[in-house]
Amino acid sequence: MKKKTMSLVQIVEPDAPAASGQPRLAVGIDLGTTNSLIATVREGQVVPLPDEQGCFALASAVRYLQDDSVSVGHDARQCASCDPLNCILSVKRLIGRGVEDVQQLGEQMPYRFQAGESHMPLIETVQGAKSPVEVSAEILKVLRHRGELALDGDLFGAVITVPAYFDDAQRQATKDAATLAGIKVLRLLNEPTAAAVAYGLDRQAEGVVVVYDLGGGTFDVSILRLSQGVFEVLATGGDSALGGDDFDHVVADWIVQQSGSSTDLSPGEQRTLLRMACDLKEALSQAESVTASYGDWQGELTRSRFEQLIEPLVSRSLRACRRAVRDSGIDTGEVTAVVMVGGSTRVPMVRERVAQLFDCQPLTDIDPDKVVAMGAAIQADILAGNQSGNNDLLLLDVNPLSLGLETMGELVEKIIPRNTTIPVSRTQDFTTARDGQTAMALHVVQGERELVSDCRSLARFELRGIPPMVAGAAKIRVTFQVDADGLLSVTAREARSGVEAHVEVKPSYGLSDEAVSRMLEESMAHAEDDRKARGLREQQVNAGRLLETVRVALQTDGDLLDVAERALIDEQLELLEQLASADDQGAIARQVQKVNQATHEFASRRMDATVRRAFAGRQLEEL
Amino acid sequence: MAISLTEAAADHVRRSLEKRGKGEGVRLGVKTTGCSGLGYVLEYVDDLLDSDCVFESHGLKVVVDEDSLDFLDGTELDFVREGINEGFKFNNPNVRGECGCGESFSV
Numbered sequence: 001m002k003k004k005t006m007s008l009v010q011i012v013e014p015d016a017p018a019a020s021g022q023p024r025l026a027v028g029i030d031l032g033t034t035n036s037l038i039a040t041v042r043e044g045q046v047v048p049l050p051d052e053q054g055c056f057a058l059a060s061a062v063r064y065l066q067d068d069s070v071s072v073g074h075d076a077r078q079c080a081s082c083d084p085l086n087c088i089l090s091v092k093r094l095i096g097r098g099v100e101d102v103q104q105l106g107e108q109m110p111y112r113f114q115a116g117e118s119h120m121p122l123i124e125t126v127q128g129a130k131s132p133v134e135v136s137a138e139i140l141k142v143l144r145h146r147g148e149l150a151l152d153g154d155l156f157g158a159v160i161t162v163p164a165y166f167d168d169a170q171r172q173a174t175k176d177a178a179t180l181a182g183i184k185v186l187r188l189l190n191e192p193t194a195a196a197v198a199y200g201l202d203r204q205a206e207g208v209v210v211v212y213d214l215g216g217g218t219f220d221v222s223i224l225r226l227s228q229g230v231f232e233v234l235a236t237g238g239d240s241a242l243g244g245d246d247f248d249h250v251v252a253d254w255i256v257q258q259s260g261s262s263t264d265l266s267p268g269e270q271r272t273l274l275r276m277a278c279d280l281k282e283a284l285s286q287a288e289s290v291t292a293s294y295g296d297w298q299g300e301l302t303r304s305r306f307e308q309l310i311e312p313l314v315s316r317s318l319r320a321c322r323r324a325v326r327d328s329g330i331d332t333g334e335v336t337a338v339v340m341v342g343g344s345t346r347v348p349m350v351r352e353r354v355a356q357l358f359d360c361q362p363l364t365d366i367d368p369d370k371v372v373a374m375g376a377a378i379q380a381d382i383l384a385g386n387q388s389g390n391n392d393l394l395l396l397d398v399n400p401l402s403l404g405l406e407t408m409g410e411l412v413e414k415i416i417p418r419n420t421t422i423p424v425s426r427t428q429d430f431t432t433a434r435d436g437q438t439a440m441a442l443h444v445v446q447g448e449r450e451l452v453s454d455c456r457s458l459a460r461f462e463l464r465g466i467p468p469m470v471a472g473a474a475k476i477r478v479t480f481q482v483d484a485d486g487l488l489s490v491t492a493r494e495a496r497s498g499v500e501a502h503v504e505v506k507p508s509y510g511l512s513d514e515a516v517s518r519m520l521e522e523s524m525a526h527a528e529d530d531r532k533a534r535g536l537r538e539q540q541v542n543a544g545r546l547l548e549t550v551r552v553a554l555q556t557d558g559d560l561l562d563v564a565e566r567a568l569i570d571e572q573l574e575l576l577e578q579l580a581s582a583d584d585q586g587a588i589a590r591q592v593q594k595v596n597q598a599t600h601e602f603a604s605r606r607m608d609a610t611v612r613r614a615f616a617g618r619q620l621e622e623l
Numbered sequence: 624m625a626i627s628l629t630e631a632a633a634d635h636v637r638r639s640l641e642k643r644g645k646g647e648g649v650r651l652g653v654k655t656t657g658c659s660g661l662g663y664v665l666e667y668v669d670d671l672l673d674s675d676c677v678f679e680s681h682g683l684k685v686v687v688d689e690d691s692l693d694f695l696d697g698t699e700l701d702f703v704r705e706g707i708n709e710g711f712k713f714n715n716p717n718v719r720g721e722c723g724c725g726e727s728f729s730v
Binding site: 008009010011012013014 | 636639649650663664665666667668669703705709710711712713
């Protein structure tokens with residue numbers, strides 16, 4: 001028998017999976033407010049990964065115990081009522097937020113907060129102060145462990161989903177949590193985008209996709225436009241205090257009312273009642289009528305009665321949808337697909353009402369609890385390089401708010417406008433405003449408004465060591481770079497000397513979703529005011545610059561003027577200075593004109609004098 | 624002992640590196656795979672690691688990590704054409720047996 005020779009080997013890129021080798025273990029993680037999930041692509045199939053008990057959803061609950069151990073999941077949630085201070089629920093509402101934001105939320109949360117360094121709120125527990133990033137990392141560690149057990153190896157990396165309205169700070173904090181949990185983040189992906197990917201909508205040429213996400217405790221609606229493989233977030237909306245749990249509450253209230261039992265229930269009784277209400281709700285997704293029994297009482301809950309009970313809640317979600325449609329500027333007729341996410345979208349009435357609103361049958365084939373994690377898994381598989389030749393399927397996102405720099409007069413110069421496809425890099429040249437200026441302060445802001453004070457400050461840094469030059473001669477090239485996760489880095493470089501300064505924007509805390517939508521709304525509402533304000537500021541800057549130039553000139557060449565001429569100029573300057581501090585744009589512009597006229601003669605005399613000085617003592621031949 | 628390239632292999636590596644535009648040299652290694660346990664790895668080198676042993680052959684850097692060197696010491700890398708296939712061949716004196724699938728070997 002002839003021995004087969006060893007096959008020939010080719011040189012490959014370092015880190016690239018060998019063609020015949022094992023695929024890299026990449027997972028998608030849906031880090032949710034109530035529950036978290038992990039999924040992967042195995043032999044071309046997207047599969048959610050269960051825990052040892054066969055349960056897919058991991059309760060996003062973390063309990064810090066006295067003995068230094070940490071419990072995550074269902075057990076931790078069970079203890080929320082007996083050990084409220086050490087059981088952290090819904091940590092997603094806190095991640096990337098500042099102390100002030102948290103204090104507002106704090107009313108609904110039983111934890112003791114303290115201000116940590118860089119404004120990050122810390123939660124006091126028996127194991128010391130814990131940041132939301134650390135708490136989230138505990139959840140991610142459990143999921144990572146689950147993934148490594150199921151896939152039998154180290155994870156190569158993960159795609160983690162975040163709400164579309166998450167800002168830079170919240171995204172960065174989520175990424176930090178993953179790093180802390182030992183997970184390499186291949187990419188952060190917007191949750192609605194992940195859901196659309198799970199249904200393969202990214203493979204369509206174009207269209208408008210509505211993602212209706214009714215979870216346990218939160219409701220989100222996102223309107224996405226797909227064109228040439230890019231999902232642009234047109235609008236987001238929702239209600240951070242509306243979810244399936246509210247359905248359980250109205251059913252529980254109904255039982256209490258019908259059975260005539262006392263409304264004064266112990267926490268234990270309440271839990272039993274809510275559990276029962278939840279079971280009834282779930283049964284009614286299939287059955288037309290179910291029997292409820294509580295204590296001695298027994299009653300019939302029909303689907304139509306149930307629908308009456310939840311009607312106000314469903315209507316609330318639809319109002320948020322209509323608002324989002326309005327914000328997005330689309331017509332409901334343009335909607336090409338509606339994706340249903342979240343367990344509560346199993347309720348038939350929810351599906352019907354959503355179908356009615358958008359005049360479009362919603363997509364419900366994929367388990368709505370798992371669809372986000374599954375979309376993330378598909379993206380992770382592509383990013384890990386397991387689908388060779390499919391790189392063009394790489395999803396692109398857009399940045400949710402414009403990014404810019406503060407310029408003179410506290411105006412914002414937008415460098416990367418909102419809804420620009422990321423990753424992106426944009427460069428703009430700036431210069432010095434004063435003669436001999438050797439340093440420049442750069443202030444990076446995020447928002448849609450024209451004035452710095454109306455936008456959110458992301459970072460400040462300085463470029464030092466600029467060689468002294470006359471104003472306007474230095475060329476400072478500022479580059480804004482947003483990576484695929486929506487995180488920003490800014491570099492400033494002076495072209496002649498090559499001095500450089502760089503900042504990674506890691507804001508200490510972020511904006512709430514309400515704040516983002518409020519800022520967007522304000523930018524629309526204030527567009528006219530802003531234009532005026534911008535015009536005024538520009539005139540004020542003009543006036544200031546003129547005042548300074550003339551005064552410097554008067555100091556050096558004042559002897560070129562006689563007393564009367566000098567008095568006239570001084571008077572006009574005085575007037576300009578007064579007007580510049582008021583807010584009549586037209587008056588400033590007119591006075592700038594007058595100063596220009598008044599100094600015209602002075603300027604030409606200075607020019608002559610300079611020329612004379614320059615030529616003095618030289619022979620004509622030298623010129 | 625050392626790791627070396629034949630002239631044909633060196634020419635091909637040099638051409639490949641030029642085409643790629645960057646890279647310090649090539650890395651030879653072994654990984655667990657196939658039915659006899661070990662398979663060869665050949666990749667470009669962008670970053671050298673502390674545990675790397677670097678050999679010079681025909682003016683090119685040949686990099687092997689410590690762990691792989693036990694299995695590869697004395698290997699000569701050749702570039703050959705077999706029928707319609709072109710590729711690199713490891714002439715490895717340590718090999719005791721090659722497997723039927725042609726993917727792996729044992730030492």
